[in-house]
Amino acid sequence: MKVKALVVDDSGIMRKMVMKTVTEAKFCEFEFVEAEDGQVALDKLKAADFDIVFVDWNMPNMTGVDFVREARKHEKANGIDAIPMVMVTSEKTMGKIQEALDEAGADGFISKPFTVEELQVKLKKHVEKAQVLRVRKNRLTAAPAAAAPASGGWLGKIFS
Amino acid sequence: MSTLTAPDPVSTAGASIHPAIVDAVRASLDKTYSAFFTERPEPIEYLEHHEGPCIAGIISFVGDRSFTFSWILKKETAPNVAQKFCGFEIPFESADMGDMAGELVNVIAGEIIAQLERRGMKASMSLPTVARGAPLELIPEVGPSIANLEYTSSEGGFWLRLAAAKTIAQRLPGR
Numbered sequence: 001m002k003v004k005a006l007v008v009d010d011s012g013i014m015r016k017m018v019m020k021t022v023t024e025a026k027f028c029e030f031e032f033v034e035a036e037d038g039q040v041a042l043d044k045l046k047a048a049d050f051d052i053v054f055v056d057w058n059m060p061n062m063t064g065v066d067f068v069r070e071a072r073k074h075e076k077a078n079g080i081d082a083i084p085m086v087m088v089t090s091e092k093t094m095g096k097i098q099e100a101l102d103e104a105g106a107d108g109f110i111s112k113p114f115t116v117e118e119l120q121v122k123l124k125k126h127v128e129k130a131q132v133l134r135v136r137k138n139r140l141t142a143a144p145a146a147a148a149p150a151s152g153g154w155l156g157k158i159f160s
Numbered sequence: 161m162s163t164l165t166a167p168d169p170v171s172t173a174g175a176s177i178h179p180a181i182v183d184a185v186r187a188s189l190d191k192t193y194s195a196f197f198t199e200r201p202e203p204i205e206y207l208e209h210h211e212g213p214c215i216a217g218i219i220s221f222v223g224d225r226s227f228t229f230s231w232i233l234k235k236e237t238a239p240n241v242a243q244k245f246c247g248f249e250i251p252f253e254s255a256d257m258g259d260m261a262g263e264l265v266n267v268i269a270g271e272i273i274a275q276l277e278r279r280g281m282k283a284s285m286s287l288p289t290v291a292r293g294a295p296l297e298l299i300p301e302v303g304p305s306i307a308n309l310e311y312t313s314s315e316g317g318f319w320l321r322l323a324a325a326k327t328i329a330q331r332l333p334g335r
Contacts (some may be wrong), residue, residue, distance in 0.1 A: 008286075011266075015261035017246050023190065058266065060287055069236030093277060112267045113196045 038062025052130035057089035084126035184275035201313035213294035217265025223283030237316030
């Protein structure tokens with residue numbers, strides 16, 4: 001089972017670092033999609049089905065905080081499950097970070113620079129939630145197929 | 161080529177940078193650098209002349225004291241720093257190296273804000289920019305206050321440059 005992750009950062013090297021380190025943390029298998037700013041990320045989020053988002057805080061055009069706020073609005077308006085959103089930041093002032101997380105609706109944060117070991121601890125619950133969401137989505141996708149009649153049975157003949 | 165004179169590791173021109181800022185920057189470098197390079201860089205006397213290509217990550221701080229901060233890496237140092245910071249090889253001339261320099265200065269800038277706050281100073285930071293040059297001379301030698309903090313490390317040599325901005329009142333037209 002692959003967890004689909006959206007990685008949002010205006011720095012290409014930072015996106016690579018996040019993907020590399022998250023993969024090395026060996027939670028599960030990931031399928032990464034990259035976005036270079038908040039608006040692009042929002043469009044991708046609306047168009048596809050993601051399980052977790054890693055989003056940079058300090059970006060031009062749309063900051064990470066603004067992105068999370070907009071993404072939560074979209075989830076709420078469309079009755080979509082809230083996916084874990086983790087901010088990636090070089091901010092070190094805890095009060096400021098917490099205020100932004102609460103105000104925007106992000107689930108957690110990781111501070112740059114980060115190590116594999118730190119991510120293993122800090123991301124554990126968020127990745128677990130993403131996995132649960134993926135399982136639920138896979139079940140929902142599989143359910144209509146399971147409910148459809150087998151092609152060899154009498155119901156199958158009727159349907160065919 | 162820099163033409164600043166350097167009587168000690170902190171070289172200044174004109175009015176000096178507030179000592180708390182220099183202190184906060186040094187502490188931030190120690191903390192950030194040792195987090196991913198395992199050992200602290202060693203401060204050395206600032207060299208007046210730097211030969212060869214360099215790359216710099218630059219970020220501005222606005223607050224109680226406004227200033228610009230640059231982390232300037234020599235060509236031979238930058239790939240070693242990139243390898244340890246990112247975990248993979250990045251050629252000096254590549255666009256990725258620019259991204260790395262910007263990210264490096266962004267990471268230390270977050271720590272500088274926290275360190276300034278501990279010293280009773282508030283500041284917020286801009287997005288990073290990157291400059292390349294051979295040799296790199298970003299800041300005019302006269303005008304703003306400048307401090308140069310040169311270091312040597314197992315990854316090679318680099319230096320930090322602080323340039324204090326004038327206050328808003330000083331910037332008003334006609335003054």
